Amino acid sequence: MNNIAMNIVAIPDIAGPVDDAATENEVLAISEMSELFGVTLRTLRFYEEKGLLHPVRRGARRFYGSRDVGRMRVILQAKKIGLTLAEIRRVIKLVESETPKADQYRELQGICQAQQEMLHEQKTLLDEQVTEVDNVLAALNKLVAGN
Numbered sequence: 001m002n003n004i005a006m007n008i009v010a011i012p013d014i015a016g017p018v019d020d021a022a023t024e025n026e027v028l029a030i031s032e033m034s035e036l037f038g039v040t041l042r043t044l045r046f047y048e049e050k051g052l053l054h055p056v057r058r059g060a061r062r063f064y065g066s067r068d069v070g071r072m073r074v075i076l077q078a079k080k081i082g083l084t085l086a087e088i089r090r091v092i093k094l095v096e097s098e099t100p101k102a103d104q105y106r107e108l109q110g111i112c113q114a115q116q117e118m119l120h121e122q123k124t125l126l127d128e129q130v131t132e133v134d135n136v137l138a139a140l141n142k143l144v145a146g147n
Helices: 030-037 041-049 066-080 085-095 101-146
Strands: 056-058 061-064
Touching: 030 041, 030 061, 030 066, 041 061, 061 066, 066 085, 085 101
Parallel strands: none
Antiparallel strands: 056 061
């Protein structure tokens, strides 16, 4: 493998949309946006209602520009790691701000670390619950087998 490939750093979607001048003027109909991201039309309308997406309206039709495509990438990755709508809104505001990228990355790192800690706590609680259910089931299985 060459050295260039080993030095490539993949920027997570949550770090904000990658500027792509080639797609700057392209727009997607709601059905194209839905297909691109594998989400329902209802999902896109929901994110619009919550102020996370801002499609351009032409009559009754919605059209999504590159900014909304970038936002949707951020939304889906943030959702995948379990962030709330309020936290997703905060992330979008951050990555679209004039804050220097290094500062944005540090703040995003803090958000992700806090999420990771919370998820580890939830996992510990779930593991304890699974163990308790296993114990209850084992006792019930003995009782049923004894009758």
